Amino acid sequence: MALENADIEKIAVLARLQLTDNDASDYANSISSILELMEQMQQVDTDGATPLSNPHDATQRLRKDEVTCGNQRDAFMAIAPASEEGLYLVPKVID
Amino acid sequence: MTHKTLVQISKDLAAGRYSSREITQDIIADIKARDSIYNSFISLSEDLALAQADAADASRIAGDAGILTGVPFAHKDLFCTKGHATTAASKMLENFVPPYESTVGQRLLSAGAVCVGKTNMDEFAMGSSNENSFFGAVKNPWDLTAVPGGSSGGSAAAVAAGLVPAATGTDTGGSIRQPASFCNLTGIKPTYGRVSRFGIIAYASSLDQAGPLCQTAEDAAIMLNAMAGFDEQDSTSIQQATPDFSADLNLPLQGLKVGLPKEFFGPGLNSEVADCIMMAVKKIEALGAQIIDISLPNLELSIPAYYVIAPSEASSNLSRFDGVRYGYRCDQPKDLMDLYCRSRAEGFGTEVKRRIMVGTYALSEGYYDAYYVKAQRIRRLIKDDFTRALSQVDVIMGPVAPTPAFNLGSNTKDPVAMYLEDIYTLSANMAGIPAMSTPAGFVNGRPVGLHIMGNYFAEAKLLNIAHQYQQVTDWHLQTPTSNQIKGA
Incomplete structure (x- = not known):
């Protein structure tokens, strides 16, 4: 399935990636050839095969709802690109 | 210290031939002197390493030294190291200093091992050649015009060059093997x-x-003993007793049933690689194993299914990189959307962005069933193939890759050509079974590995086979000495 630049631009918005026009056509070409590779899957009869999401078919392990490692706020704020008084700074969202 | 095994270094430390501080200093000096040739390291953690070495020397004096106490190793730069930069070979994390240590790192530190630095890799572990790194490609110590493989290419090159005795890696589709x-x-x-x-x-x-x-199966067993084990903090960690992976190394291979899947020896396989593998299989047969032809009929489908599932999961995992909480942030964002889109566009490399977009597409409305769910159904077929095969045989053998190391730059323009290189390794990840590579010969001076795959939790069996093979062969003892290096 061949993708157009417009398809790539739509995907890039969903993926929160800004692309240049050159990027869009490069990605349209390479991702189209990847999708072509994936077409192979459609020829296979998978009826009756249960989708496998965990190799052991394991389900989520639950734990007791208790504090295990305490408050790490300062350590995690310290590595933020911009923060002030324990808050992350971002461009203004609400006018 | 060059090319000493982990076991040799451990014995030397125990015998007091040198201290951990001395070998750590020597190793760091050697990396500084020689690594410009290979580019296998992204950073050295000299101060932390020396503090760890001093602690190891002190615990030896106190009489609590274990086998890894004071032994230097390197971490792939995907393992978070507390207080030391962890980049995933990405501009996105160029200045990221984790506030915590990975469980594997903590376990190795608790065992007394000394982390000298962080090795180069494909960005976010996405690649098969170590050419997708923000810090530049890694060169193969056996031939500087060849790739070292990927994504754990820096770890492999560092050990092969004799810079460190062991390194950690990760394997999502073959990135260790x-x-x-x-x-x-x-x-x-x-x-x-x-x-x-x-x-x-x-x-x-x-x-x-x-x-x-x-360098050896014996060393790999020792490392795995320290690395493995149940962890509350990983929701998919296996709640099962961890065996001693060294315990079975010396068992004889008499009666071992080895399956050779015909799909691993198809037309895509380089004939000289095939010769190396068949010679290795003959050696294993001579050790008492029985060779049985088997089939893994859905092997070829592992490529399209993997390249749906892995990018889908990646697109979700990498959504955390938003320029807000940590990592790269673009200059002068005009609004929040611009902050997200430009930080991610500028922070991620080409292949990472490609996989994020492939995954985003595969998970998007209208395509989810046709791509993602279909790939998961195929994943079930692949697992069933292994279950069937491993009810007939104890282990499966074949090549790790269709060719020896390819030339730097030869596959970088064509992502699909690069993906096809992963044909023999992806299926073990899809099924979740253990698999390994052990040295099995050379083609034009470039190494060839024998792939050994086993049933769930059969790591000790795989290491036993590799160790027994290493007792009757000397491929693993060969090193890329300076006069053998081409392109230097």
Whole structure:
């Protein structure tokens, strides 16, 4: 399935990636050839095969709802690109 | 210290031939002197390493030294190291200093091992050649015009060049085994869930597993003993007793049933690689094994299914990089959307962005069933193939890769050509079974690895086979001495 630049631009918005026009056509070409590779899957009869999401078919392990490692706020704020008084700074969202 | 095994260094330390501080200093000096040739390291953690070495020397004096006490190793730069930069070879994390240590790192530190630095890799572990790194490509110590393999290419090159005796790696679709094969090392990807993923920057969470790259199977068993074990902090960690992976190394191979899947020896396989593998299989047969032809009919489908599932999981995992909480942030964002889109566009490399977009597409409305669910159904067929095969045989053998290490730059323009290189390794990750590579010969001076795959939790069996093979062969003892290096 061949993708157009417009398809790539739509995907890039969903993926929160800004692309240049050159990027869009490069990605349209390479991702189209990847999708072509994936077409192979459609020829296979998978009826009756249960989708496998965990190799052991394991389900989520639950734990007791208790504090295990305490408050790490300062350590995690310290590595933020911009923060002030324990808050992350971002461009203004609400006018 | 060059090319001493982990066991040799451990014995030397125990005998007092040198201290951990001395060997750590020597190793760091050697890396500084020689690594400009290979580019296998992204950073050295000299101060932390020397503090760890001093602690190791002190615990030896106190009489509590174990086998890894004071032994230097390197971490793939995907393992979070507390207080030391962890980049995933990405501009996105160029200045990221984790506030915590990975479970694997903590376990190795608790065992007394000394981390000298962080090795180069494909960005976010996405690649099969170590050419997708923000810090530049890594060169194969056996031939500087060849790739070391990927994504754990820096770890493989560092051990192959004799810079460190062992290094950690991760394997999502072959990223330990293929570089081990290309660099003449012993590398093992354990059963999914055997080694904790906590603190390892996630690529594809249902496929990722960490393991060691070493010179011998004996060393790999020692490393895996320290790395493996149940971890509360990884929700997919296996709640099962961890055996001593060294315990079975010396068992004889008499009666072992080895399956050779015909799909591993198809037309895509380089004939000289095939010759190396068949010679290795003959050696194993001579050790008492029985060779049985088998089939894994859905092998070829592992490529399209993997390249749906892994990018899908990656697109979700990498959504955390938003320019807000940590990592790269673009200059002068005009609004929040611009902050997200430009930070991610500028912070991620080409292949990472490609996989994020492929995954985003595969998971998007209208395509989810046709791509993602279809790939998961095929994943079931692949697992069933292994279950069937492994009810007939104890282990499966074949090549790790269709060719020896390819030339730097030869596949970088065509992502599909690069993906096809992963044909023999992806299926073990899809099924979640353990698999390893052990040195098995050379083609035109470039190493070839024998691939050994086993049933769930059969790591000790795989290491036993590799160790027995290493007792009757000397491929693993060969090193790329300076007069053999081409292109220097």
